[in-house]
Amino acid sequence: MLKLYHFCTSTCSRKVRLTLAEKGLEWESRHVDIGPRQENTEPWYVALNPNGVVPTLDHDGEIIIESNVIIEYLDDMFPDPPLRPERGYDRARMRIWMDRAEHVIHKNINAISFNKRFLPRLAEKSEEEKEEIINRLPNPEKRHEMMRRLKAGVSVDDEAQAEANIAVAMDRMEEVLQGSPWLAGDTLSLADIAVTPFVERFGANDLANLVDWAARPAVGNWWSRIQARPSYDEGMNFPDPR
Numbered sequence: 001m002l003k004l005y006h007f008c009t010s011t012c013s014r015k016v017r018l019t020l021a022e023k024g025l026e027w028e029s030r031h032v033d034i035g036p037r038q039e040n041t042e043p044w045y046v047a048l049n050p051n052g053v054v055p056t057l058d059h060d061g062e063i064i065i066e067s068n069v070i071i072e073y074l075d076d077m078f079p080d081p082p083l084r085p086e087r088g089y090d091r092a093r094m095r096i097w098m099d100r101a102e103h104v105i106h107k108n109i110n111a112i113s114f115n116k117r118f119l120p121r122l123a124e125k126s127e128e129e130k131e132e133i134i135n136r137l138p139n140p141e142k143r144h145e146m147m148r149r150l151k152a153g154v155s156v157d158d159e160a161q162a163e164a165n166i167a168v169a170m171d172r173m174e175e176v177l178q179g180s181p182w183l184a185g186d187t188l189s190l191a192d193i194a195v196t197p198f199v200e201r202f203g204a205n206d207l208a209n210l211v212d213w214a215a216r217p218a219v220g221n222w223w224s225r226i227q228a229r230p231s232y233d234e235g236m237n238f239p240d241p242r
């Protein structure tokens with residue numbers, strides 16, 4: 001049995017739900033509240049996922065963390081339909097996009113989301129309560145970075161730089177998609193799935209330059225094809241049970 005610990009609007013959870021939907025797999029949901037309730041920092045959850053982040057997959061009692069690892073695991077265990085290209089070179093290209101989605105796009109959208117999403121969510125809390133919430137994060141590196149952002153703020157300049165870093169990745173995407181229908185070849189792959197939730201997030205965060213399809217027409221065309229797939233609604237939209 002597949003059980004997914006996830007959060008409705010989390011980009012990394014969406015990657016996994018998109019993969020499950022593309023493969024038509026049945027799964028059990030365990031929604032983990034990563035909002036102010038911070039269920040993800042509770043000891044029972046940290047025992048499953050030491051980083052205290054979603055998603056986590058439980059497959060017949062075996063626990064897998066890290067969304068990129070989870071989606072490759074799903075393709076290993078449930079290869080039909082395959083979501084990795086056949087050729088080794090194309091698989092390498094696919095993994096570069098998965099890595100870029102995590103270490104360039106996610107990292108930078110996180111910096112932008114601090115002002116746009118994190119602070120508004122905690123608007124009712126005092127400074128001490130905010131610090132207490134950050135101090136509960138189990139990953140020391142993340143805790144340090146969040147505390148730094150809380151104290152020093154994320155400036156307009158930091159946000160602009162983060163957006164520029166993402167724009168470089170989007171320009172690469174445009175180049176690739178000018179010559180090929182999908183990011184790692186002729187068929188949809190985990191590369192496309194890994195990027196999809198972030199492109200939705202650019203729009204949700206009003207990052208108009210990143211969703212200007214006149215400037216990046218091949219990405220715009222890819223985005224229309226991604227949204228037209230039945231997996232899009234199924235994987236992206238999970239009702240918030242809170």
Ligand SMILES: N[C@@H](CCC(=O)N[C@@H](CS)C(=O)NCC(=O)O)C(=O)O
Nearest residue numbers: 010011012034053054055066067068
């Ligand atoms: N590298 C991890 C990142 C997971 C991650 O950052 N998840 C976010 C949601 S997209 C989270 O749980 N945030 C809650 C928190 O950090 O407190 C993965 O890909 O699974």
